[in-house]
Amino acid sequence: MEQLGRLTQVERLLRGRSDELAIAAELLRTRSSIDIVGAHLSGRTSFLKELGRRLDSVGLDYLFISGIEDFQDHPFGTLMASGLFAPNDANVTVSRAIEALSNQLGDGRAVILVDNWNDLDDLSRGVIQSVSAQRNVPVASTRLSVPAPRSRAAEKHSAAARSRLLIEMKPVSSDDLALILRDYLGGAVDASLGARIFSKSGGNIGLAIKLADSAVTHKRILSEGTAWRVKHDLWNPALLGVIEDFLTGLTPTAQDALEVLALSGVRELPAATKLVGWDMLEELESHSFLKMYSAQDQNLLTLSPPLIVEYFRRSPATLRRLRQEQLIEHKLGCAIPHASAEHQAADALESDAEQDAMFTRIxxxxxxxxxxxxxxxxxxxxxxxxxxxxxxxxxxxxxxxxxxxxxxxxxxxxxxxxxxxxxxxxxxxxxxxxxxxxxxxxxxxxxxxxxxxxxxxxxxxxxxxxxxxxxxxxxxxxxxxxxxxxxxxxxxxxxxxxxxxxxxxxxxxxxxxxxxxxxxxxxxxxxxxxxxxxxxxxxxxxxxxxxxxEGFEHALAELDLEGCHAHAVVLSGILIPDGRFTELKRILATILSAGGSARFLAEWSTQQSLEVSAAVLALHQGRPKTALAHLEAADEFGLEGPFQAQSSQWAAAQLMIQQGEQASAAELLWEESIHLWRRNAKPAAVYGMLRSIEISPSPQRLALTQTKLKTIQSPSLSAYFDYLLLVQENRYNNTAEVAAKLLDTMQTALALSSYRAAADHFRKAGDTERTEAMNEALAKLKKQHSEVSDAGMGQAPHPSLTPRELQVAWLVAFGRSNQEIAEELTLSVRTVETHVHKIMKKTNAKTRLQVADRL
CATH class of the missing domain: 1.25.40 (Serine Threonine Protein Phosphatase 5, Tetratricopeptide repeat)
Structure with a gap:
């Protein structure tokens, strides 16, 4: 019988498992059999060995048997490998094997510990179960997480084994993993490095250790002073073999499906089912490679551990990846992001589904x-x-x-x-x-x-x-x-x-x-x-x-949610006027997924501001129902903050615009701005006034706003004011100058609108030379700022559209299908088709893509 000594390293790797170890030891002491399940590299073997040490310390004997996959097709192969019989013994029978195993256990209390139960050959498995039943000897076995009942591995999981009490080797917490890494590396691990290893490994101990080992070997992390710190991308080619071993429990078909999901970047459930089908999603979930989580109003998928996404995206098999990418594009009907862009961002705590879910959990x-x-x-x-x-x-x-x-x-x-x-x-x-x-x-x-x-x-x-x-x-x-x-x-x-x-x-x-x-x-x-x-x-x-x-990314790496909120508020105030909604989406997706309760003033203010920004983003994406949900969340705070665009009235006005209620939207913003001015919140007030005038031009209000603008210091608001003078008083000779001011203050969307409005003005005036010059400047600027959306908040929609047609037109402009529009507005698809036909006729749009330009 193998006697396992005290394994200090094993104990270190079992931080956070003390409760499970105590429960497992007590169950075995009371003669209850247990099943220890977990993902590959989750520490099942270490757990079983530490369990044996604890049993030994209280006077219980045990026999340690390891299943070996290569011996599955050899009768009694496992028992022979464990030393009960000689490898060349041809006279082994079931009765003889039962007698030998029983004798090995001795006359006292004993336990059978079986590592890798699913790798046992059938006869060895049957003998162990027979002795367990005859002698009332409990069995503690380890195996990979329970596969779906119809999967291949399930056939080897007998009814007797399924009846055992379950001990699940769940991923460890971020705090426990930090302590494990500290012990393993022999020094403290800074928060950024700990967060990266945790996010990539998903809390899987073995994977985290292998990642740390590889990072040390390839000098991706260095010990500086008293702590280990990250210096380079943690990924390196040596990890390819680690992940290949990690995936060994999957069939080739399942591995293909996992690769497709990883390469596509698809996380929405409908798109994922279109790619690989429901049955395959369920199979991947049963192997713990896929998990579900909710973000705002969607059910999203996350691949676990996230390191497998990097594995597939960085695979050297270029032709295979190209074949998979063509398959993805064929099934989804659209191109996927180029892989190199994914590689450059792979090591950051990005706001894709895996990172959002992991950040939330941490x-x-x-x-x-x-x-x-x-x-x-x-x-x-x-x-x-x-x-x-x-x-x-x-x-x-x-x-x-x-x-x-x-x-x-x-x-x-x-x-x-x-x-x-x-x-x-x-x-x-x-x-x-x-x-x-x-x-x-x-x-x-x-x-x-x-x-x-x-x-x-x-x-x-x-x-x-x-x-x-x-x-x-x-x-x-x-x-x-x-x-x-x-x-x-x-x-x-x-x-x-x-x-x-x-x-x-x-x-x-x-x-x-x-x-x-x-x-x-x-x-x-x-x-x-x-x-x-x-x-x-x-x-x-x-x-x-x-x-x-920079502050946002640092706060994210340091797991500082309050810091993320504060920096995100400033970023929102910059990105929305600039029309950079893709960057805004990434930021909001990350921090809103983490939730958080606002109990005190700073959190109260920042979280309300972010809900308003999320409402504006949702409207830009053509999701009015989601926008309303964010507006309701913002209103629950009951805070009328003094900062620019902090009031929920800002997003409410944008919603009114999309519903064709420009006059009401402008009036709502003007009244809110007058209230802010009386509070002495002057920049916020002037900003709201300018927004109101952009929606519904008024020379009297523009003059009053100019007077108030002179009392504060704000180049951004001054540039915004100059833009309104340009488009509302036809001062298009100053277009280049005004656009330069807008670009300098990161109001790119308005700069684009300046050139577009100028080109339209000169075209109507018959000035071909200036029209071409404005269009050339517009094209150049759009090329330089391709990430910017120039759909300004205050731009009035096409005047001939009815309010309902306007709602449909906005959703068409945001790329929604007729079916999606019907679901969003609770209409029939036929009614939506009629609206779309009228919209394209009234706006003279030849395609759905041109509808956005006409608006």
């Missing part, structure tokens, strides 16, 4: 884990310091309001003054946002001054922030935020940062930048969303975009 696991740790510290030492950590951790989970309030208000006023000040802020924001009681929150803040000592001036910063964000910018904000002599650095920094925030709300961006530069935060923070917003307001839009994009 974030949620991390939130739960940190909440449990913080709860334990708070219960043992209930001070303001532990309370702040616990409340913040709890707020990132799905904890109830009662749980959060219990922590917020049950903690005595002890601990550091900094923590007490932070606790005061959290309580005030909770009352103002969650309980919708701003006046009560402000009163609470004022009453807390005496207990904060040298931190009491934080109250001024907290109060001004709440008033500015939830009501209006107070007239005396500068006096209230002026530092007094002798302040401790954190308090002075808090006042300065709040001053920078409020100055940017009022449109005084240069002063906001000066205030920000004087804060400690400016020195210690590498990429701050507040600074990026100030740069955006100053007109340094390209710099703000680059910094925000």
């Amino acid at each position: 974030i949620r696991e991390q939130a739960k884990s940190r909440a449990l740790e913080a709860a334990e510290r708070w219960q043992h030492d209930p001070t303001a310091d532990s309370c702040v950590a616990y409340v913040k951790a709890l707020a990132k989970t799905d904890a109830s309001m009662l749980d959060i309030e219990s922590a917020l208000y049950a903690t005595p006023a002890t601990g550091s003054l900094a923590a007490q000040a932070e606790l005061v802020r959290l309580r005030a924001e909770w009352r103002a946002c969650t309980l919708n009681d701003l006046d009560g929150a402000l009163a609470d803040l004022e009453a807390s001054r005496d207990q904060l000592g040298e931190y009491e001036r934080c109250v001024d910063a907290y109060a001004v922030t709440l008033e500015s964000m939830l009501r209006s910018v107070p007239e005396d904000f500068e006096a209230r935020l002026t530092p007094s002599p002798g302040l401790v650095a954190p308090v002075e920094d808090k006042l300065g940062r709040t001053l920078a925030l409020v100055l940017s709300i009022t449109g005084r961006f240069d002063e906001a930048k000066d205030a920000y530069d004087r804060t400690v935060q400016a020195i210690t923070t590498g990429n701050d969303p507040l600074l990026n917003y100030i740069l955006f307001g100053q007109g340094h839009v390209q710099q703000a975009h680059a910094r925000s994009a």
Whole structure:
């Protein structure tokens, strides 16, 4: 009988499996047989060996038998390989084998441990089951995850084995994998590297270890100081063999289907069924290579582990890949992205289905884990310091309001003054946002001054922030935020940062930048969303975009959901006017899939803004029902924020436009803008006014807006104003100059519209030379910015279309089929066909593709 010693490395690889090990050992001790199932490389063998060590420690004997695939066709091959009989023994019979195995177990309590049950030959399997039944000896066996009942491997999984209690080797959590990698590599693993390995391996321990091994060997990761850090793309050709072994349980047909899904990039369920069929999808799911998850209003597929996608996309078999790509294009009726583009982005935490699902899982696991740790510290030492950590951790989970309030208000006023000040802020924001009681929150803040000592001036910063964000910018904000002599650095920094925030709300961006530069935060923070917003307001839009994009990716790699939200808000404000909806879609898909609860002011504000942006994106994609869902989610926050396009009225107006209600949309935006101006949120107000005038031109309102624009600093809004003068007052001699200003402030969609409108104007005037010049400039600009959609929010639709025809026309322009339009608008396909015929006749469009240009 094989006696397994203490395997330290095995124990390290079994982090996070302690509960399963304890359950398995107890079941075997009580004579219950168990089945240990998991994917290839999930650690089944290590688990079984550690289980044997634990049984040995409590005085139970065991026999360890390994199934060998090559011996499946040899009678008693497994038992011979285990040493019960000589390999050349030709006189082995069933009765003799049963007697030999029984004798090997001895007279005492024993357990049979069988690794790779499905690789046993039939006679060895039968002997083991017979001895188990006769001697009442429990069996613990390992095997690959349960295949579908009709699959080939299922035939080897006997009724007796199926009756065993199941122990599932699920993927480990991100935190456990980080500890495993730390032990294995002999040093800490930075968050970015840990996230990449987890996302690629899907939490599969063996695959993660092989990925780490390969990365070390090929110098893809390096140990710097006290931590391992990623230096290059983790993929290398040595991983081809690893994945080939990983796929050995699949039939060639199933491997082909998996390759098709990986190469196509298709994740929507209808398209996937068109490619490989329902039966194959079910088979892949049964082998744990395919999983379902929901994102917004769709059921999407994700391939698991994500590393197999890279395997197929990087396969050196070029002709095979070309054949598969032609098959995909034939079945889907459209081209798929070129593989090289996929390769360049393969190592990033992208927002495709696998990465979105993995990011969501990591974030949620991390939130739960940190909440449990913080709860334990708070219960043992209930001070303001532990309370702040616990409340913040709890707020990132799905904890109830009662749980959060219990922590917020049950903690005595002890601990550091900094923590007490932070606790005061959290309580005030909770009352103002969650309980919708701003006046009560402000009163609470004022009453807390005496207990904060040298931190009491934080109250001024907290109060001004709440008033500015939830009501209006107070007239005396500068006096209230002026530092007094002798302040401790954190308090002075808090006042300065709040001053920078409020100055940017009022449109005084240069002063906001000066205030920000004087804060400690400016020195210690590498990429701050507040600074990026100030740069955006100053007109340094390209710099703000680059910094925000970098900050978003860094926050994503660091699993910092709040940072992702904050940078995404700035990016949305840049990308929508620029018409870069593809980039916006990637960003929103990633962070909205992660969800999150908004309990305090920052999350409240950013999540509402992102819901508004998602509504605008959905309308651009021709999905009004999805847009309405996002608008409803935004309205639930009940927040009228002071920032540009933060109000849900912005997306509501866009929806009205698509329904042919231009006058109502313009009026809605104008009224909202007047309200924002009264709140002293001047850039947001002027932006809304300009949008309103773009939808429904008004010389009087344009003149009033010009007066208000002169009171703030905003090159972006000035360029937008010049565009409206160009198209509404026919100042087309200035087209090139205006377009240059728009491009400099990343308003490419409006620049394209400038040239298009100018070309149309000169064509009607009979000026052939200028018409050609404008068309040439337009073509050149479109070529340079092919990713930009120039369907501006305020562009009026074709005047002869009815409201219903307009709805259908927008959906046609967004590439929807007649069947999809019928489902979206609850019409018959025949009615949609009639509408489409009338639309093409009224707009003089020869094809469906031309409908978008006519709109």
